[in-house]
Structures are given as structure tokens and as C-alpha cells.
Amino acid sequence: SRPSAFTHTAGPARVLFGRGSLGRVGEEVERLGVRRALVLTTPPQADDGARLAQSLGNLRAGQFAGATMHTPVEVTLEALEVLRRTGADGVVSLGGGSTTGLGKAIAARTGVPQVVVPTTYAGSEVTAVLGETENGVKTTRSGPEILPETVIYDPVLSDTLPVPLSVTSGLNAMAHALEGLYARDGSPIYSVLATEGLKSFRDALPRLLEDGSDQDARDAALYGAWLCGTVLGGVGMSVHHKLCHTLGGRLDLPHAETHSIMLPHTIAYVAGAARTELAPAAQVFGDPIGGALHDFTTSVGAPLRLADLGVTELELDGVADLAVTAPYWSPRPLDRDGIRELLQNAWDGNRPV
């Protein structure tokens, strides 16, 4: 079918994909005009970071292995001190969304170029958005200096991502694609990317559950992460992402698990109002899409109940109140009772109807 009028804006990042592409970090650092790069990781990925820093030879400024969840400003200030002390003029972020967040926070303050080597499916590497926390308060900002210049997807690095985190991280990525399908500022190109991303995860996650070292499945999942992340970077998110942020911010819940538990419920909430837009997803997973997503998340062993994250039933009222205080666009307008019911279903782990 011929698309009607649309506007499509795409980020200018350069992307390399393939097994062994980690070996090209040095040439990509040089390509950006960086003379000495600081390698960033979380503490558990420090050894991978050290090997990468070693491989950079003269281009190596040093390593900072203190990246952590929620991008606290105190950690960013510590890393900036290392950047200054080592004379680094660029960063290489090796890790998931937390490490990418630190690289973005440094770039936002200094303008240094970023090469990102993602090892989860979160998708932050292809967005111009930075969320950070100071004294427990989360703020979000965006800008061209925050968007990483170069992304190197080497599936070899994702081979070690534990299977449960691979599953929840994959469902986190799928959430970007699903919300991209009905985004107000969506485009036919983003819908194609979203559908392709959903197919990649539909095929990859069951195989990873069987065997986390299945290379074809790892390649498909990381490719899907890029596609879904590109959608996240290109269009505005809606009820699913906002509700996950409200839950995560208020109750300090783990990022990927929260997304994967909420996904069938948030999509079921809007499915009637966005039936046409979600039709490609229903073709991939089944119709009605909310129940089909619940069946898929169940089949790949994902957590199903907010209760399992330590959320108490008493907390649901407060979350529902907070979720409707700052209204935002959703294909189905937010109503307090509807959101409260959605939260109850997610708390119980019910299959949405």
C-alpha cells in the first residue's frame, strides 16, 4: 500500500555490525579524530574493558570501570576527573544502557565523541536521550551532543549475557518497537524497522532460552536490538515507557524486568485504540496482541508478576495516581481506573484479555 504523507527524521550515527567488529574500535576512534580514548565499563565488565583498552595501543588513555545503574552524577564527576587526568579526548563505552549512559553524560558535559560497543539489547546507543540521577532525583535531557557518533555491534560480546537478562533485555527492546508502531510521529520506515526488530526477537529469544551460546540467535537478537533502538531514537514513546519510568522511579525497580512484565498489559491497554497500527505486531505474535505477548513472554521464561519484583499491592494506588498526574498522549487516553486495573493485572501476572 502507498503511504500517505509522513515526516521521517533519522539520527546521523555510523553503525558497524558483525562478529569480530570489536577489532575495529581503534580505527573508528581514529576516524573520529580522537587521539586518546577512555574506555568505560561497569565493574563486572572491567576485564573486557581492560582487554579492549590494551588493544587500542597508543590510542589508549585509560579505563574507568565505575559505571552503574541510573547514571548518578557523582559517578560522572569521578569519570570526568579521570578523563581530565589521562588527557582523554574521546570515550569508548563497552556495556549495556548503564555504561552508555555514563558515556553520554560525559559527552553532554565535554562534547567528546563516543564510540559505543553495546552488550545488551537496551538500545540507548542509538538515542540522543540521557537520563541521570542526582540526590535520588531522575532528570532526562536530550541533544545532538548526547547521540553517540559510532556504534559497533559485535555479537561475540553478547554471547556472555546471562539468558534471563537476554530475555528481559530483548523484551525491553521489543517495547520500543511496539510503541514505535503507534507513535504519533511514526513513519512507514520506522514501522518497517519495528516489525523487523520484533521478528528478530520472536525468532531469537526461544532459541536463546534453549542455548545461550547459539550464535545465529545471538546475531539475530543484537540485530533486533539495533532495529528496535533505532525506533526508540526516532519517535516518541507512550504509555508503556511512561508507566515503566513511573514504576521504576517511584519503587526503584530493575529496568529490563519491569519492561518485560509490563509489556503485555500496556499493549493490551491500547490495542483496541491502535488496532491498525499494531496489525504488523499481531501478524508476528498473534491476535489479540496483548494476550499473544503474554503467551510469548511466558514461553521464554520471563518474569510475569510485579509482585515478584517486591512490589506490594498497596503501592499500586500510588503508582496509578502518579501515572495520571502528568498527562501525555496515548492512543487510548489514560484514565485512572483503567491504569489501576492494568497495574493489578501486571501485579497478579494475569493474561490480558
Ligand code: NAD
Ligand atoms: P545495564 O547496563 O545496567 O546492565 C545490567 C548488568 O549486566 C550490568 O552489571 C552489566 O555489566 C551486565 N552486562 C551487560 N552486558 C553483559 C554481557 N554481555 N555479559 C555479561 N554481563 C553483562 O542494563 P541495561 O538494561 O542494558 O540498561 C539499563 C539502563 O539503561 C537504565 O538505566 C535505562 O534507563 C538506560 N536506558 C537508556 C536509554 C536511553 O535512550 N537513554 C535506553 C535504554 C535504556
